[in-house]
Amino acid sequence: METMKLTIDNKIIEVPKGTTLFKAARELGIEIPTLCYMELHDLNIENKPAGCRICVVEVQGRRNLAPSCATNCENGMVVKTHSTRVLNARRTVMEFILSDHPKECLICPKSGSCDLQNMAIRLGIREIPGTEIAKMSTYRKDTSPSIIRDLDKCIMCRRCETMCNDVQTVGALSAINRGFMAVVSPAFEQNLEHSTCTYCGQCVAVCPTGALTEVDHTPDILRALADPTKTVIVQTAPAVRAALGEEFGMEPGTLVTGKMVAALRVLGFKYVFDTDFAADLTIMEEGSEFLDRLSRHLKGDESAKLPILTSCCPGWVNFFESYFPDLKDIPSTAKSPQQMFGAIAKTYFAEKIGIGRKDLVVVSIMPCLAKKYECQREEFSTDGNRDVDYSISTRELAAFIKQANIDLNNLESEEFDSPMGESTGAGVIFGNTGGVIEAAVRTAYELNTGKKLEKVDFMELRGLEGVREATIDFNGTPIRIGIAHGLGNARKLLNDVRAGKSKFHAIEIMACPGGCIGGGGQPLHHGNSDIIKARAAAIYREDKKKILRKSHENPFIIKLYKEFLGKPNSEKAHHLLHTHYFDKKKKFIVKQ
Amino acid sequence: MSSIKIELREEDVKRIKEICASFRNDPQELINVLHRCQEHFGYLPAEVQEVVSEELTVPVAKIYGVITFYSFFTMTPKGKHPISICMGTACYVRGAEKVLDEFKRELGLQVGQTTKDGKFSLSSLRCVGACGLAPVVLVGDKTYGRVAPDDVKNILKEYEQ
Numbered sequence A: 001m002e003t004m005k006l007t008i009d010n011k012i013i014e015v016p017k018g019t020t021l022f023k024a025a026r027e028l029g030i031e032i033p034t035l036c037y038m039e040l041h042d043l044n045i046e047n048k049p050a051g052c053r054i055c056v057v058e059v060q061g062r063r064n065l066a067p068s069c070a071t072n073c074e075n076g077m078v079v080k081t082h083s084t085r086v087l088n089a090r091r092t093v094m095e096f097i098l099s100d101h102p103k104e105c106l107i108c109p110k111s112g113s114c115d116l117q118n119m120a121i122r123l124g125i126r127e128i129p130g131t132e133i134a135k136m137s138t139y140r141k142d143t144s145p146s147i148i149r150d151l152d153k154c155i156m157c158r159r160c161e162t163m164c165n166d167v168q169t170v171g172a173l174s175a176i177n178r179g180f181m182a183v184v185s186p187a188f189e190q191n192l193e194h195s196t197c198t199y200c201g202q203c204v205a206v207c208p209t210g211a212l213t214e215v216d217h218t219p220d221i222l223r224a225l226a227d228p229t230k231t232v233i234v235q236t237a238p239a240v241r242a243a244l245g246e247e248f249g250m251e252p253g254t255l256v257t258g259k260m261v262a263a264l265r266v267l268g269f270k271y272v273f274d275t276d277f278a279a280d281l282t283i284m285e286e287g288s289e290f291l292d293r294l295s296r297h298l299k300g301d302e303s304a305k306l307p308i309l310t311s312c313c314p315g316w317v318n319f320f321e322s323y324f325p326d327l328k329d330i331p332s333t334a335k336s337p338q339q340m341f342g343a344i345a346k347t348y349f350a351e352k353i354g355i356g357r358k359d360l361v362v363v364s365i366m367p368c369l370a371k372k373y374e375c376q377r378e379e380f381s382t383d384g385n386r387d388v389d390y391s392i393s394t395r396e397l398a399a400f401i402k403q404a405n406i407d408l409n410n411l412e413s414e415e416f417d418s419p420m421g422e423s424t425g426a427g428v429i430f431g432n433t434g435g436v437i438e439a440a441v442r443t444a445y446e447l448n449t450g451k452k453l454e455k456v457d458f459m460e461l462r463g464l465e466g467v468r469e470a471t472i473d474f475n476g477t478p479i480r481i482g483i484a485h486g487l488g489n490a491r492k493l494l495n496d497v498r499a500g501k502s503k504f505h506a507i508e509i510m511a512c513p514g515g516c517i518g519g520g521g522q523p524l525h526h527g528n529s530d531i532i533k534a535r536a537a538a539i540y541r542e543d544k545k546k547i548l549r550k551s552h553e554n555p556f557i558i559k560l561y562k563e564f565l566g567k568p569n570s571e572k573a574h575h576l577l578h579t580h581y582f583d584k585k586k587k588f589i590v591k592q
Numbered sequence B: 001m002s003s004i005k006i007e008l009r010e011e012d013v014k015r016i017k018e019i020c021a022s023f024r025n026d027p028q029e030l031i032n033v034l035h036r037c038q039e040h041f042g043y044l045p046a047e048v049q050e051v052v053s054e055e056l057t058v059p060v061a062k063i064y065g066v067i068t069f070y071s072f073f074t075m076t077p078k079g080k081h082p083i084s085i086c087m088g089t090a091c092y093v094r095g096a097e098k099v100l101d102e103f104k105r106e107l108g109l110q111v112g113q114t115t116k117d118g119k120f121s122l123s124s125l126r127c128v129g130a131c132g133l134a135p136v137v138l139v140g141d142k143t144y145g146r147v148a149p150d151d152v153k154n155i156l157k158e159y160e161q
């Protein structure tokens, strides 16, 4: 391998050819500040527009300062990262950016975790010259069911554009206009709601400022909790417990399941339940649907289409409704765990505690912004009453806990309530890419072969590779499985399906890189993919701890079928736990 | 940005597809494709962008981004009588801005806009090479020299009916 030898701040270093100055400096323990640049290393995601110039350094013999994030190391270079010239330039750049940025940190939803604010602190900015005379560019606020765009705060780092176009291949967002008026926007400056946006929230997850944030539904929940006529219950998605601790200063990958349950009780939720329960239920329904399609398919029934696609991710559902509506009868009809939970809560559980569905308020805590939109979909309401009333993100829950003076770190762990808080390890791993299909395999294998699984860990289905495949032997029948996370990767598998070239029997798709653990509602990773890896490991640890690790062994699921649903895919199960999809291919009707 | 809602006729769609095909439907050729489309339609309404998007598999948002970035692309059709005011140095120092302001006031338009009845549109130009006549105004093919704000009304009158 060819290497380059150079000097950075008087230290000599040798790096592989193609290494940027920024990365070489980092190896020496020199952290050059960056703003527009972002890399998620293990997920192969990079945003490198070299636009902000915060990262400039002085290279001896060059006239201009060089952006270190986009300049490669060369032999014999002598680089200074903090000369007076560099520091002055950096400050000027920052002052320039801030001169066209609102000074409302006190009330900004990103305050405290904003990269721009942190940069101002780090560079010790104390005044912004010319603010009185400078006119600031202004742009209307745009509120969609999940996401708020407040583009006065946009610094044109274009991270969101990279996520939406290159990673997700949704293409809802693009830089438009030029100079002072430049912003990132959907086509024709329509509202996000009228664009092809899937609400995956990956743009929100990377935006360094308050320009892109989630719609906060905590006030609705506060109102419900204060209403004596309402019984308010909560469900928590698997990925939340593996990330919530980060908001309270804990190491990434710390599991806070029990503390989270305790905090939710203190907040006033009458029953603290687990979406993992509904994940087990999803496996029963989706797994049975798969086995049914598979056996018909193997018998030569043309109407039994394969591959079956998982349907638990609402961002992914939005994506195929927009881009692959011709394939809308291929995904499983099983609802997402969030919506299965809601449907069972508002029927079975409401009946059990003797109240009407209107008096039961179902809240969900999700790592996801698409879930906000999902619970608002019309087909998930009965007589105008939603199955899931409000969905808030991991970040919103953290803020809520802090507002209520709860010290999460020092809470004693508590257990979920019964029955909808009981789950198996299979439900937990729904949070990771590959987890849904692994859970499905654990159950489908045993139901299909009648044999007991010797080993429940399917290492071949795990990992962070964008597209993965594995073949699992179902007692002599090889079952070919595909996995994709990130919508761009999903698109690759979908194109094959559309062309009739897919070799898979079942495909799992999650919209977010890493799966739900990397969701748009999780604590911000600030470009550090180690955090996402730590969360994934935590999820597998939680699974390992469980005595029951297969959905069909969950005694409360068995009871639910016995008391209420009958059998998987029964008429009642179909009515409550399955859905249908729509052709939402966008034709732009230009709305003003 | 405002856009006129139009129905593309079948032959228009066919024309756009031909233009895209002549560039091998190559996303890299987006700017050239848009140039040719604008030559054909006179402007680039949303509907045209949509067809280009399908053909080149470039998101509409990207196309809109390109169109709003380059000032030679426009999403509004030119008026029947396009009015251009030279803003070159010579014209500028001899009061072109006042003339432009007068046109804006008379027509109730901003630069880049077209009147509701589609009759007039307003744009500004760089030096048109007639500095001796500054300030210069063009209406369609006709050139007006040494225009003063007071002349604006009379110029517009010529195009009444």
Ligand code: SF4
Pocket (backbone or CB within 6 Å): A147, A160, A163, A164, A168, A170, A171, A172, A173, A196, A197, A198, A199, A200, A201, A202, A203, A204
């Ligand atoms: S939520 Fe996802 S699809 Fe929507 S604009 Fe953001 S990145 Fe694009």
Ligand code: SF4
Pocket (backbone or CB within 6 Å): A153, A154, A155, A156, A157, A158, A159, A160, A161, A184, A203, A206, A207, A208, A209, A211, A212
């Ligand atoms: S909206 Fe946020 S992520 Fe997108 S360009 Fe602006 S500051 Fe960057």
Ligand code: FES
Pocket (backbone or CB within 6 Å): A033, A034, A035, A036, A037, A049, A050, A051, A052, A053, A054, A055, A056, A067, A068, A069, A070
């Ligand atoms: S971080 Fe290098 S140019 Fe923005």
Ligand code: FES
Pocket (backbone or CB within 6 Å): B086, B087, B088, B089, B090, B091, B092, B126, B127, B128, B129, B130, B131, B132, B134, B135, B136
């Ligand atoms: S400046 Fe107007 S014609 Fe030259």
